[in-house]
Amino acid sequence: MAFDTGLAVVVLGVAVWTIAARKTVAAVAGFVAFGLLLALVWVRLAAPDVALTEAAIGSGVTGGLLLGAATRLRRIEPSAAGETLGIGLKLAAAVLCILVATGIAAIVLLLPEPAPTLAPQVAKNLDRTGLGNPVTAVLMAYRAIDTLLEVVVLLLALVGIWSLAPDRAWGGFPGARHHADSDGLLAFVAQLLVPIGILVGIHIFWVGSTAPGGEFQGATILAAMWIFAVMAGLLDTPAVNRRWLRLLLVIGPAVFLAIGLAGFAVAGGFLAYPEAYAKVMILTIEVPVTLSIAATLALLVAGPPERPPNG
Amino acid sequence: MTGATLYGLCAAVLVGLGLFGLIVHPQPLRMILAFNLIGSGVFVLFGAVALRGAAAGFGGDPVPQALVITGIVVAFAATALAVALLLRLFR
Numbered sequence: 001m002a003f004d005t006g007l008a009v010v011v012l013g014v015a016v017w018t019i020a021a022r023k024t025v026a027a028v029a030g031f032v033a034f035g036l037l038l039a040l041v042w043v044r045l046a047a048p049d050v051a052l053t054e055a056a057i058g059s060g061v062t063g064g065l066l067l068g069a070a071t072r073l074r075r076i077e078p079s080a081a082g083e084t085l086g087i088g089l090k091l092a093a094a095v096l097c098i099l100v101a102t103g104i105a106a107i108v109l110l111l112p113e114p115a116p117t118l119a120p121q122v123a124k125n126l127d128r129t130g131l132g133n134p135v136t137a138v139l140m141a142y143r144a145i146d147t148l149l150e151v152v153v154l155l156l157a158l159v160g161i162w163s164l165a166p167d168r169a170w171g172g173f174p175g176a177r178h179h180a181d182s183d184g185l186l187a188f189v190a191q192l193l194v195p196i197g198i199l200v201g202i203h204i205f206w207v208g209s210t211a212p213g214g215e216f217q218g219a220t221i222l223a224a225m226w227i228f229a230v231m232a233g234l235l236d237t238p239a240v241n242r243r244w245l246r247l248l249l250v251i252g253p254a255v256f257l258a259i260g261l262a263g264f265a266v267a268g269g270f271l272a273y274p275e276a277y278a279k280v281m282i283l284t285i286e287v288p289v290t291l292s293i294a295a296t297l298a299l300l301v302a303g304p305p306e307r308p309p310n311g
Numbered sequence: 312m313t314g315a316t317l318y319g320l321c322a323a324v325l326v327g328l329g330l331f332g333l334i335v336h337p338q339p340l341r342m343i344l345a346f347n348l349i350g351s352g353v354f355v356l357f358g359a360v361a362l363r364g365a366a367a368g369f370g371g372d373p374v375p376q377a378l379v380i381t382g383i384v385v386a387f388a389a390t391a392l393a394v395a396l397l398l399r400l401f402r
Contacts (some may be wrong), residue, residue, distance in 0.1 A: 004314050008321040015325055017330035024340055031344055038351055045358040046370025047320060053380045057387050058351065065387075066344065069394045073340055076401050084337045085388055093334040101327025108319030108359065117364030120373040124367075134369055138377035150381045157388035161395040214385055295383075300391040303398070 001178045004044055026076070028066045029150070036061020048212035049135040052204065056220035057297075064227065065301050130211035130279030138216065140282045144271040148260060148303040151253045151289060158220045158249070162240055165305040171241030174302035180233030190232030197225040205290050215286050221291035226298045237302050237307040245295070252292025258283050322339035325352030339400075343393050350386045354379045 014037060017028040028121070035058045042051035085093070122134050129141045139147050164170065180187040205218025229235045238245050259281055263272040273281045325348055332345030339395045364372030 001312075001317075008317055012321060012324055012328075015328050018344055018348065019328055019336075019341075024338060025340060031347065033349070035346075038355070041318060042358060044314060044345040045355075045362045046365065047358055047361065047376045047379070050354075050358065050376055050379050053383050054354075058347075058383050061388075062347065062387050062390055065391055066340070069398060070329055072398060073401065085335050090335050093331055099326040099332070100330055101323045104323035104326055104356065106319050108316060108323060108356070111319075111360070111363065115360070115363035117366045117372045118368045119364055119366040119372045122367070122373050123369065131343055134373035135377050135380070139380065143374070143377060146378070146381050150384055153385050154388050157392045159393045161333070162401045164395050191330050197368050198360055214380075216380060218395060237375070296388070300388060303395055 003226055006042060007037070007044065008118060009033060011041060012013060014063045025067070028063065029071050029137035031066065032059050032063035035063060038120045047135075049133070049208075049214060049217070052212060052214075052217040053220075056217050056224070056253075060224060061220055061227075061297060061301060062211070068301075075148060128275050128278065129273075129282065131253075131282065133212065133214070135212075136208050136214050140286065141273065141278065144260070147289075148253070148256050148271070151256060151296075153294065154293065154300070155249060155253060156294050158299055160299060161304050163304075169305040169308050172240060173239050173307040174299065174305050175230070176306065178231055178233040184232075186232045187234060190228055190234055194225045194229050194234075197228070201225065201294075209283075210287075215290040219290045222290075222294035223297035223301070224293070227301055230302070237299075240299070240305050241309050248295045249292055252289035255288045259285055313363040315359045316361070318355055318370075321350045322355035322359060325349070325355065328352075339397050343390060343397070346393075347386065347390060350382070354382055357382075 011034065014030055014034045018027045018034055021027040021030055035054060038058065039055035042048070042054055085153030124139060125142075126132075126134060126137055129137045131137045131140070146258075169256045201218045201221035203218075204213040204221060205215055206213075208218065208241075227234070230237055260271040263270055267274045327349030329345045329350075329352060332348060333342050336342050336345060351401040357379050358371070361373075361375040361379075364375070366372070
């Protein structure tokens with residue numbers, strides 16, 4: 001309990017820092033630390049799958065995205081700011097936020113006993129999915145439609161970002177071209193680390209059926225390795241009008257949807273799996289979905305196209 | 312106090328802090344950051360509820376845990392879109 005109390009205090013302290021820090025870059029650095037501490041909180045909440053997701057996406061990729069934006073906005077930040085609130089309005093905002101926090105705290109303290117839970121139902125039907133990890137079973141079987149919609153949301157966000165490209169760069173290359181310094185430390189570390197990282201990503205994806213891990217966590221690590229290779233100058237981002245790239249992005253949702261529709265014919269419902277083939281079908285979905293999520297996440301970080309497709 | 316209550320209260324404070332940052336910060340990027348703090352608070356609240364639902368040999372209720380994973384990924388997609396809009400606005 002002492003550890004939990006200490007952890008909660010440190011998490012809140014870092015959260016205060018991300019709000020109160022004067023410099024945006026410092027606040028973003030605080031946010032990355034906050035995400036890593038939050039991953040620890042998830043371990044204490046008996047949710048190692050969420051801990052992996054938080055560390056990889058919540059802290060890692062989001063942190064990288066925000067750091068990049070903070071660096072690019074640094075010059076124009078004073079002019080980009082809206083109006084600063086007066087002391088009276090700040091106090092009113094503080095009172096409002098304390099009220100909201102108190103309300104949620106009251107709900108936490110007054111939660112019903114015994115706590116409602118779906119864990120027994122998950123446990124009862126776990127064998128029928130052929131999976132050993134209950135969280136993966138929920139994501140891929142019981143609530144597969146959430147996961148399908150989530151993959152589509154990622155794709156929609158990417159369409160939104162691409163649509164922000166200026167006319168001359170339409171369908172072109174996202175981000176600036178980084179050139180590798182052949183004697184540089186970054187290129188060397190990237191060459192060393194990226195192959196290992198790819199193996200780790202595949203491993204995390206593969207063990208997800210029986211142990212903490214899964215397609216989102218694995219895909220995030222794969223995406224991070226690609227971003228790392230681009231930043232080190234080993235690779236260039238692909239032009240977004242390339243056919244293979246578009247295929248890679250949609251193959252996951254397409255296979256997911258096709259198997260979901262096939263469920264009508266073979267198991268009597270959308271996204272229903274026949275019991276004998278449940279695990280095979282889930283894996284058939286997971287492999288292309290992991291590839292698509294990895295590509296989508298990487299391109300979400302890369303941002304809108306900035307260089308024309310033929311130049 | 313149990314671990315679930317402790318982290319539930321921690322989540323309540325996180326939501327309050329994030330909301331405060333969202334209202335008072337003049338810089339848009341700081342508002343996105345604060346918004347993510349609110350999201351984290353909501354997710355931890357979910358986690359605390361999941362921990363209370365521990366049964367059938369699981370450390371926590373796997374259904375809210377899976378929903379949080381979905382939530383974290385969608386929050387990232389929304390953040391990426393918000394950042395892209397922001398950079399486009401001030402270019």
